[in-house]
Amino acid sequence: MRIIVLVGFLFTLTTSLVAQSYNTAGGIRLGTQLGLSVQQLIGKKNTIEGIVQYDPNEQETVLTLLYEMHKPILLRNMNFYYGGGAHSGFYKNQEQSYNSTFGIDGIIGLELTYKRINISFDYKPVFYLDSRATNFANQTALSVRYVFVKRHKKGIEKAKDKLKDLLQF
Numbered sequence: 001m002r003i004i005v006l007v008g009f010l011f012t013l014t015t016s017l018v019a020q021s022y023n024t025a026g027g028i029r030l031g032t033q034l035g036l037s038v039q040q041l042i043g044k045k046n047t048i049e050g051i052v053q054y055d056p057n058e059q060e061t062v063l064t065l066l067y068e069m070h071k072p073i074l075l076r077n078m079n080f081y082y083g084g085g086a087h088s089g090f091y092k093n094q095e096q097s098y099n100s101t102f103g104i105d106g107i108i109g110l111e112l113t114y115k116r117i118n119i120s121f122d123y124k125p126v127f128y129l130d131s132r133a134t135n136f137a138n139q140t141a142l143s144v145r146y147v148f149v150k151r152h153k154k155g156i157e158k159a160k161d162k163l164k165d166l167l168q169f
Helices: 002-017 155-167
Strands: 020-030 033-042 046-055 060-072 078-092 099-116 117-128 138-152
Touching: 002 078, 020 046, 020 117, 033 138, 046 078
Parallel strands: none
Antiparallel strands: 020 033, 020 138, 033 046, 046 060, 060 078, 078 099, 099 117, 117 138
């Protein structure tokens, strides 16, 4: 019985939290490939993430655009997220000439935002639709982003701040 009450409490707690504490964040992405990541809030719990990454082993440079849905979990400013999108870029083949690459990407991960720092860890499966030898790749990364634009306060908090300003002479 205690477990059911605890699970119910945690579910209530997590559904009442806001998914993100930022509007715009950008930084580095370190993992199976090296890159830069920028996230922009486009809805209450949705972001678009742009990733530019380079793989020195494959000599591949790729631009990826992802749509992500965020769900708050356990702690304030901690999110589980998932989504998908597409990538396009180029790589060197065995003849040392450049070929274009394109495909479909998925993403699933966890992120935590503390003050102006956003840290996330994700798994990103990549499905290549071009003519390369491999059609699938696994990517994982740790991203560290700086929050450039914090999320605006909710309506009630804004109203309280305005009321405080009006009452001060």
